[in-house]
Amino acid sequence: MSFTNNIADITRSIVDSSPAHYIMKVQSFSLLAKNSIERYESGNFEAGGYKWKLALYPNGNKMKNVTDHISLYLVLDDTSSLHHGREIYVYFRLFLHDQKNDNYLVVQDTVRKERRFHKMKVERGFDRFISLKEFNLASKNYLVGDTCAFGAEVFVCNETSTGKGECLVMMKETIKYKHCYQFDYLSELESECYDSKPFNAGNYEWKMKLYPNGKDDELGNYVSLYLALADPSTLSPGSKIYAQIILRIIGQKQGMNHSGQANYWFSASSHENGSSRFMPICNFTNECLGYVVRDSCCAEAEIIILGVVDAFP
Incomplete structure (x- = not known):
């Protein structure tokens, strides 16, 4: 025995067969509302x-402004194996037992028979599964002795990947990290750049890069100073760090510091940011200003992580 009734893209029918995958029996149904249980989740099934x-x-999903119906949903319980970008297309039906006639009211989607589940959408179903008025009718036999039973059939039709994506997280609470490093034996420098020892800030490893004689077009005119990821290969492709940085060369005689501040995106492909025109070389080497003392200078980096982008496959 069966009939079909289509209302607002939802098909309701009566079938004799019980749900293939799960039955959830509820005794003392009225006590759910009396005990302020607005949402009940069943155990999981495969x-x-x-x-x-x-x-x-x-008593209806209040978040959907439903008050006069029972709301019933299918929920993907374990998403650990469902990576970002992975989608499951599912055909499912939800059931309500007619206890006298031993058949089932079946509710399913009419237009989109296959529903899409993914990491950011794990719940699908029916805000208005059945009206409370119909559910409580004695002639319908859904609620007998304050007991009822719901069920589900779930068939995975297809799995696809939507490609790459990312998740940007901006930090509500930020922490300032500060690190100072002394660059020694500047006159003995054989390469164009001095690297500080790596240091940790915001769970990332960084280093300062000092070019005492300048870099690129500023060679011979300006001291260049940069902040860089110590090992860019540890940052996955597509992942980025948005940081506010202050780079500073500390005056060792008169207490005068020279600094610059900016916000930068750091990534595996853009792992070094700073200024090629950080300070004129004539000021840097001026003994009276005291930036270089006994062939050494002190540089400082302040880092505030403002946001992080994590790429997902």
Whole structure:
């Protein structure tokens, strides 16, 4: 025995067969609302290689402004194996038992028979699964002795990958990291650049890069100073760090510091940021200003991590 009733893209029918994958029996149904249980989640069950559960709102999903119906949803329970960008297309039906006639009211989607589940959308179903008025009718036999039973059938039809993506997280609370390093034996420098020892800031390893004789077009005119990721290969492709940095060369005689501040994006392909025109070489080497004392200078970096982008496959 069966009938079909289509209302607002939802198909309701009566079938004799019980749900293939899960039955959730609820005794003392009226006590759910009396005990302020607005949402009840079943135990999990497996179908199509994934774990699922049912989410029941006995007096309607208030977040969807539903008050006069029972809301019932299918929920993807374990997303650990479902990477970002991975999608599951699922055909499912949700059931309500007619206890006298031993058949089931089946509710399913009419237009989109296959529903899409992914990491950011793990719940699908029906805000208005059945009206409370119909559910409580004695003639319908859904609620007998304050007991009822819901069920689910779940069939995974297809799995796809939507490609690459990213998640940007801006920091609500920031921490300032400060690190000072002394560059020695500047006159004995054989390469164009001095690297500080790596240091940690915000769970990332950094280093300062000092070019005492300048870099690129500023060679011979300006001291160049940069902040860089110590090992860019540890940052996955597509991942980025947005940071506010202050670079500073400390005056060792008169207490005068020379600094510059800017916000930069750091990534595996853009792992070094700073200024090629940080300070005129004539000021840097001026003994009276005291930036270089006994062939050494002190540089300082302040770092505030403002945001992080994590790439996902």
